[in-house]
Amino acid sequence: MLVEAADRPESVLWDDWHVVAEITTLEQFGRMTSTLFERELLITREDKAVHVAYADGSGRIASTLKYGYVWASLGAGDRELVDFPEAAETDRHVLTVGSLGIRTSGLRLVENFIDVAHFPFVHTGYLGAEPDTEVQPYTIRVSADEVWVESGSCTQPMASAAAPGAAQIGYVFRVLRPYTVVLYKTNTHAPTRQDLLLLMVQPVSQERCIAHVLALVLNFEDARDIRSFQRLITGQDKPILENQRPSRLPLDPRSELPVRADAAGTAYRRWLVERGVSYGAIPPIRAVAFVG
Amino acid sequence: MERTNVPAADGWVAAVRSAELVGRHVAIARLADTDIALWRDADGRVNAWENRCPHRGMRLSLGSNTGTTLICRYHGWRFDSGTGACSFIPAHPRQIAPKAAAVRTYASAEKYGFVWVGFAKATGQPDIADTVPESPLTFRSLTFHAPLAAVHDALMHETGAVALGATAIRVQLRFYDTELSAVYLVAAQSAFATLVHGFAAEAVPESARLPLLRAQAEHLKTLRKTIVAQDYALTGRA
Structure with missing residues (x-):
């Protein structure tokens, strides 16, 4: 070991x-x-x-x-595995779309996944573009031990491999576990239904992880298109994530400076603090009373 | 294994050659365990900033230099030349950025062909108390994986070495049939890494420049090998 x-x-x-x-x-x-x-x-x-x-x-x-x-x-294995009823829908495809090693804390990766403000700068021409950079107010809900981020919609030039062109895309992020998050995203062909994109982070060490991405999608012509599109997106995030300092996620509210658009990240960090997560993180500085 | 702390950065420290800050390039220097982003604005002014966006810790050296601002690569936050204050947050384009959204800045200066970063107690201008040309021929900078004191000691064994304060040494270089006076500048990058800069302390004729630079680079690399061959980590010498 x-x-x-x-x-x-x-x-x-x-x-x-x-x-x-x-x-x-x-x-x-x-x-x-x-x-x-x-x-x-x-x-x-x-x-x-x-x-x-x-x-x-x-x-x-x-x-x-x-x-x-x-x-x-590594524990007893008696926890419930995450489950998505959508995976059982007959017209839905369950596709593993790639695994990419990233030299940073898995917690940084999850925070990046639920952040829409970086789209115009990191995923330019795909998930966002200037001058549409404004992040509309969104709601955060912590329920049933999960963090839900329900955003309005944002204009995306090319939201997926199957997207016919620019579209208004509705976003809901759901953090189920510290390393598991799912994105419910408007399907560009069937606006009443959603595609699911799951990020499951494999924590290799405190400062290394592997991003496993799973798609539960309604329509696709070629799995290779979806895989290469997602590989492109994750590949655009990788150099960003590997150049954040420190690599571990700082949980003290004063160590980095969030704005209103970062409410999702702030809620995630607070949720981690409440769960006592310190692996891959820099725990908040608390006043410590010394006795004796 | 004995561990020594990096000497607390004090005063002016040579970071990169001025010639490296061309156009809209953003250079990086690691000095005293601190990553610093260096960039020149459209007016020629040099900014020496902590290489870290206050928002999400992104290295600013991956950002874009517009000539008046440095734009962070991650969320497009814009930081003003000179003050390091944030002047625009794209996620909230109609709001004024909070005052706290500012990059940590360091004093900077250009002298002897180098960009200098001012740490604690840096006052006035960098000064090595010696007569040298305004824009000398600068050598290629090299990192030695050895403590600053050890590198300083070794450079003091060079021909005609004279210490000019704690971080500059004048030496006599002799290559082929050329002899000239040169100055080495040493800067601690960490407890076990030292950056060695150098420049010719007198005018060098155009025809002699290239052979001199080549010979000097070879000489410095040989010197580095002999210093680094001594295992400071095991002997505990620092």
Whole structure:
């Protein structure tokens, strides 16, 4: 193992389920290694069964398969896995659209995912463009242990690989777990229905992660288009995320300067503080009383 | 392993050659464990800023220099030349940016062909208390992975070395049949990394410039090898 047990993250992270591999990648090689919370894992496939174990032979780890991914939990594995009823709709396609390693805290990545203010600058010509940079007021709702960000709509030049052109796109972000977030986005062909884009962050270490993106989409002609579009978008975020300092997400409200457009990020940070998350973060500075 | 702290940055520190701040380039320098973004505005004024956007910690060195402002690459926040104050937040185009939305700025100066960054107690202008040309021929700057004191010691063993304060050394360079006076400037990047700048302290004829620069670069690289070969981390010497 790479680290001492003292470096174990909080239970809210440790005992959760995390994506550690795409099934298609595993099928290709039969066995592969992956890293979760600095622990090296060995993933093997025998007949139809997938096994995940510590690479140093110190034991088997709870694992399961869902939505094209191998999920693992270093804890007891008794947490519920995230579930999306939309995945069962007959006209919907469930597509793993790519995994990209990013040298930053997974928490920074989630905050980036729920931030629309960067679209005109980082995803220019796709998710936004100048001069349409204004972020309309949006609402934040914390319910059932989740953060919901319900935005108005924003003008997007090319919202997806299938988008016919510029469109007003409605956005709802839902943070389910510290490392799992979903975007409900207006389908450009069926305005009453939504496409789902899921980001599942695999925490490799406090300052390294892998972005796994899953699409639950209604119409597509070629999976390659969706994959290359999402790869482009994540690829545009990667150099930004890798050049933020510090790499760990500062949770003290005074360490970075949010504006109203950052209400989603601010709510996410506060939600992490309430859950006692410190792995991959810089915890808030508290007044400490020394006794004796 | 013994660890030493980087010497607290004090006074004027040479960061990059003035010639590196051309056009709309944004240069970076790491001095005293601090990342600094350097950029020249349309009026020729040099800005030395903490390389970190106050909004989301983005490195400003990836931003765009418009000639009057530096635009952050992440959310397009604009920071004014001179003050570092935020003058425009695109997410809220009709609002005045809060006062707190300002980049941390450092004093800057240009002298001896270099851009200098003013840390604590920097006053007046950088001055090495020696007679040197206004715009000298500058050498290529090199980072030595060794503590500043060790690099300073080694440079003091160069031919004709004379210390000009704690961070400048005048030496005699001899290449082929040319002999000339030169000055080295040392700047701590971290406890174990030192930036070595240098320039010719007298006029160099045009025809001698290229051979001199080549020979000097080779010489400095050789010197670096001998210094770095000593394992400071293990001996604990600093």
